[in-house]
Amino acid sequence: MSEYLIKNGHVFDPVQGIKGDKKDIAINDGKIVDKVSSGAKVIDAKDKTVMAGAVEIHAHIAGPKVNLGRIYRPEDKLFSCTPTKGIERMGGGASIPTTFKTGYEYAKMGYTTAMEAAMPPLFSRHVHEEIRDTPIIDEAAFPVFGNNWFVLEYLKNQEIENTAAYCAWLLRATKGYAIKVVNPGGTEAWGWGLNCLSVNDPVPYFDITPAEIIKGLIEANEYLGLPHSMHIHPNNLGNPGCYQTTLDTLKIAQGIKPKNKFGRDQVMHLTHTQFHSYGGTNWGDFESKAKEITDYVNKNKNITIDTGNVTLDETTTMTADGPFEHHLTGLNHLKWANVDVELETAAGVVPYIYSPNISVCAIQWAIGLEIALMMKDPMRCYITTDHPNAGPFTRYPRVIKWLMSAKAREAQINAFKHKDKVLSQSSIGTIDRELSLYELAQMTRAGPAKSLGLSAMCGGLKPGMDADVAVYNFNPDKPVANPEDIEKAFSRCAAVFKSGVQVVSNGDIVSNGQKRTLWVDVKVKENPQVMRDINEKFIKYYSMTQNNYEALGHHFVPNPYAIEVDATQ
Amino acid sequence: MTKTITDVICPFCGTLCDDLEVVVSDDGKHLLEVYNSCVIGTEKFLHSQAKDRITRPRLRQDDGSWKEISYDEAVEYSAQMLAKAKKPMMFGWSSTNCEAQSVGNEIAEISKACCDNTAATCHGTSLIAVQDIGLPSCTLGEIKNRADRIIFWGCNPAHAHPRHMSRYSIFPRGFFTGKGQMSRKLIVVDPRVTDTAKMADVHLQVEQGKDYELLDALRVAFKGEWLPDVVAGIPSEKIREAADLMKSGRFGIIFFGMGVTQSLGKNHNIDEAIAVTKDLNEYTKFSIMPMRGHYNVTGSGEVFAWQFGFPYSVDLTRGFARYNPGDTSTIDLLIRGELDAMFTIGSDPGAHFPISAVKPIANMPSVCVDPHLTPTSGVSKLHVPVAFNGVECGGNCYRMDNVPIDCRKVVEPPEGMLTDEQFLIKVRDRLKQLKGVA
């Protein structure tokens, strides 16, 4: 592999505490190194910003519900499809881009690692087929556990060890990365058209509450010592007043300590916090509770969050929270797709238009930004749009602009039809904090990598780490004349390296890279009871045989990278 | 000695049964017996062993005779045809695996072709409806475990999906359905008293071509509004009874087939059936699912969608993807005279297209990749026989409920025969040379 020297850039690396110093970054054989030979190819980064490749902690970019979105929204691609260009395959789609476009768009913005946030286990092969066809970026997928019948039955009897053994089996069978929980219990209730809107609503038939599921899965996660923590989309998403349910959910983690060998400090990751920070009792008195949520998280160090910023676009919502999507189609009357997955989960899809002319949408916009600006520790709060739910990930540069420039926020507030309502129902107008580039690197690189247990591998520029590097046409020494320049700079990188291969040059794709699929291989003590239970459920209730479920052919994961965990002790 | 291979997937229909057992000879070259499959699946496995099978490509000569040629020559003909054509169609893909489909898509991209699958003649109109109104659905195991209302609308699984009823829909005992058939009510809507209709608790013998009206009437009945005395040949009283039966279940499912996708109204029939399902979710839990025909037509739609953004009828001629059935759909393109080359794989348009859409194929450069002799091979210039997918090679497939299952190879193909994927890779590589792309 070739050697590179990225010279004279302004480096921002929270892993090493580098805050914009002029430094050279050396790359050899896929890794960041101290030194390279004189034959190294030099990339001139003078007057440019250099950061590690960014890490996406939560997006819906591969798998059955994403593809259902593509299938049922031809209008999302109307006039937006792009031709083959050199080594770049054709692409298309605004809110649900094709797999090729997904890989290219992330890479062009300097993202080199991304997490698919919800993998229905029965469909894992589909998720991996799409991941295979998403070029450049390393990816991993989180199987969903919060409504899984095995989990519900084991946790009803507080059987943490069995839950953990089952989780380990499923992670291996699906080549999954982390324990994801979506509307715990509520999605199973949706099997009967019902829901669990609080952490204490009993799950029909299973005689368990969401709170018990959440606690049990945190404990199973720490029992196994997985790289990432339990990653949760709580109950009651998107409803006025839901922040109370969110606080109830967060409190479940109280007092639980992380146990892992990956440098992770949290036991719960709360995702798309924006959707869970609503006050009010209806859409009329709808208001921000970002302060209440961030106050709690600021005080409790064993929690990390991501934002879920609304980008004010026409987009496509999709979630394993089946009852929520049914609720949403009742509000906007747009086309509704749903898939209930036997014994495991469900998913729904509905298009949505976040119009700047609708006060609720504008307040949602404000809440997402408030969360990012009210969190004191940028290492515990990460920028997402919950792609494509609050907006497409391709809008990250715009979100960054709003976070880095109070002037840009003000311009947007002034453009809202219901400006006064936005100002009265949120405190966005009173916040003048502007994120620094260092904080940005924390929120998009070092922070998410640490939360995912990947801090030894990515999210930083320390020698020995993977050579994932992004160079932006942004000179931190010059004052920003126009906030639009921020958006422009973060939209298209001057250069991007993924594992030491240059994949982007002057905003164009120059290599399809050698993308990897990350997964977690946990060794647990032999557990004959769990294996018997699995066997029985396949014989009686699944529509597929166990052998076919477990047979994940190597060709679906052509370039795997297994993170090994030993939980036998 | 013989070997028994378990958990074998049946590559016939969209039910994609995965519990077959196949007995093969010790050397793995001969398939001897098939267990657990339906009569069609059994025939599919056994026919692969036919002694009179064509094993080498054949090119049609001016006098109408076939000349046996090598695979390399077949690759050359195919690549040249695709390189020269202004608007080639690459059609089929439903009886092959996703790996082959993926290579095919690359070929279509390089040659700027149109590509389409057999949804063109089965559930293409369902896809249009899904695009218009959505699709509340579920996996087949959900039906087995929960459903107490089963509706077959314009489909006849007793004939087209023989094991569907025993594996998933009518008979199985699931988690919440311990009494199996006893816990379920079956409604069949069909203009004929089909073998499926004979098992029904309620058979609505709808006037052919009036499904849209009947579905609308059900929606009106849910709301308790005024109805004419008779709709689509069914008395309104009977419609109201059926509506109540649907509403009173705990979990219902509508399976629909070509009786609605191909009759007057087409996509709108499905659209209205989906609206019925959506309405029923105000009262109880209801899902709806197309009874997909070919075992991997669903997979083709999935691969098209994640690579190009559309599930079928994709036009890449301008270098980027476009989609609009009526314009970009194979049968319209053929009948309107828009195409100048035809590449068929994993399907038989010669047998299943209206004859006016087959005639143009006979008059243009054409390649048919198919293990069988078919009407399509009978009108094509080049016939390329290949290994039987799902019998002689594995690969991923998607069931009618979009669940992916990896097919298994159970026997070796005859000596020297290529699989779909192997043949396509050769065509792709040759095409790249011709087009000068890396």
Added chain:
Amino acid sequence: METITITMKNAPALYLEADNITPDTFAGKTAAQIAGLHVHEGNATSTLGKYFEVSGGAGATAADTKIVVKGDVSRVKYLGFKMSAGEMVIEGNADQYVGAWMKGGKILAKGNVTAFAGLAMKGGELTIEGNAGNYLGAAYRGDWRGMSGGRIVVNGNAGSDIGMYMLGGEIIVNGNVDVHLCTHAEGGKVIVKGNANSKVGGQMVDGQIIIFGSIDTMMPGFKPAGEVELEVEGVKAKFSHFIGDMGERHKKRKGQVIYANLYKKI
């Protein structure tokens, strides 16, 4: 207004996609420049001049430009695609997407047009002296935003799926229409002087249909609501009034449920 005339001289072997033939693209260009614009026959891109003879000149703006299309363009698609102003006269038959995504200006097609004319039209006038095909003034696949403004007049017959997902504007068909008129419509007005086939107004949320001739089979979701006298296009007559689709969802305005209205001449 300047007039530019393009005459088909070398008909395509297949079909031609000519989305550049609009006043918006022609405006400010000389005949030679126009002859150099791209057209596409399948995957082969060439110039307009290869197929058409170009004479006259375009105006400075779209509004100042009138295009006259002569010769056999029955295998040419996308005439007047996305046009925003100006005029176009098509002297013979044309193929699909005439005036599709049109925002303004006027198109006069003197012959027949096939499917998808006036698709998702937002404004302007589209007049078809012959017959129109399917999906006239309908929405693009998957989109719930169909024709929202402008006026389409057809002197002959029109096909199926006219005005699907229509939100606004007007369609007048002097002849007959095939099945599925105004399916899913949520606004706008369609007048049919001839007969309508079955499935009229299915899943209609709002909007208006007026039929002078017969309806093959009424949708069961349309409920009789008495008789009214209306003046339509200068004709005063008595009509049976139906409201519907009763099976569909409906908006409320001031506590009143708003239905779609169907009037059939008595």
Added chain:
Amino acid sequence: MTNTINLNLISGRSIQQGVAIEGGKEKPLYRTAAGIIEMDVSDFKKLGAWKSSNVRVTSKHGSVIVKAVETTQGPHPGIGFIPMGPWANAIIDPNTYSTGMPTFKGVPVTVEIAMNEPVLLGIELVQKLCGVKVS
């Protein structure tokens, strides 16, 4: 004078047709399974035809010889059923209404007795209708 009746034609799957397509479309079994029209017993009476005699089925779109058999999935007076395949597709309505899908079901046809005319094999029929030279 030959007697003709008018039917509404639908085509679709049958299990025999499913088995036959897997058994080989060049074989006579395919013709036995799909080169037929299933008619209601009352329509046989109207036509005055013996069961299992050959008939000519004609629509606006073409004409084909098939064997008339009594339906086992009736009664369905007025409806004729030809299993999906080349025989049905010689006469079904190719109109797609710009949806891509021809009208395979609901095609008005006339049926008349054609005792002495042969039902062609599947591939043979398509080749003949397409004018393909066969040696």
